[in-house]
Amino acid sequence: MKNLPKNNDQEGFFSRVYEVTKTIPFGRVTTYGAIARCIGAPGAARMVGWALNNCHSLDEHIPAHRVINRNGILTGKHHFRHSELMQQLLESEGVKVDNDRVVDFKSKFWDPCYNLI
DNA sequence: CAGTTGACACCGT
DNA sequence: AACGGTGCCAACT
Numbered sequence: 272m273k274n275l276p277k278n279n280d281q282e283g284f285f286s287r288v289y290e291v292t293k294t295i296p297f298g299r300v301t302t303y304g305a306i307a308r309c310i311g312a313p314g315a316a317r318m319v320g321w322a323l324n325n326c327h328s329l330d331e332h333i334p335a336h337r338v339i340n341r342n343g344i345l346t347g348k349h350h351f352r353h354s355e356l357m358q359q360l361l362e363s364e365g366v367k368v369d370n371d372r373v374v375d376f377k378s379k380f381w382d383p384c385y386n387l388i
Numbered sequence: 389c390a391g392t393t394g395a396c397a398c399c400g401t
Numbered sequence: 402a403a404c405g406g407t408g409c410c411a412a413c414t
Contacts, residue, residue, distance in 0.1 A: 284411075303396050307409085314409040316396035321411065323395060340396060347395030357395095393413075400406080 284312065288322035289329065291383045295337045298364040299381035300373055302341045309384035324350060336360040343376030 287310040295301055303316035312318065319338070326333040336357040340346045348357040348371060358368045367374040 304398095307396085312410075314397070315411085316409075317394055318396095318410050318412095320395040321393095325412090335395080338395075341398095345395090350395050391414090394411100396409090398406105398408085401404085 284310065284315075284318060285322040285325065288319050289326060289331070289333055292323065292326075292333050292335065292338055293331065294383060295334055295381060298366060298379070300337045300339055300343075300361070300366060300376065300379050301381050301383055302339060304341055305380075305382055305384070306338065309382075320347065323347065334360075337364075339373060339376075343373040343380075345371045345373070 288306055291306050291309055303319040304313075306319045307313060307315040323333065323335045323338060326335055335347065336345075336351070338347070345357050345361075345368065348354050351357045353359075358371070361368050361373065366379055373379055
């Protein structure tokens, strides 16, 4: 296990990312920017990616495959154990992926902040 | 301690 | 409309 973020408390940026990510419903997807904005760090989408990169250290299973970029492209697929795993998981949930892009992404998109309200 | 990187997003040209 | 440059914040080297 690598260095976990110092802020393990509720205020922790990473913790929020994980919590929000785990909240993504089955068969839905969201974007890095949406998560970042939801946790009060607009523009920090890159940090969300970082958090997810570190999610492998967690015991909890983080549905990181449901987090994609604003274009609906599976930019992080290469970071999974198997490059095809991300697409495979999405397909399992009924989210069709074509050429590393989520089909009907706009329809599948789910705003975490919207749900929290 | 300072520079670079990173699973992105937005603005300007 | 497409492309390039810049900003975001934290971790890594």
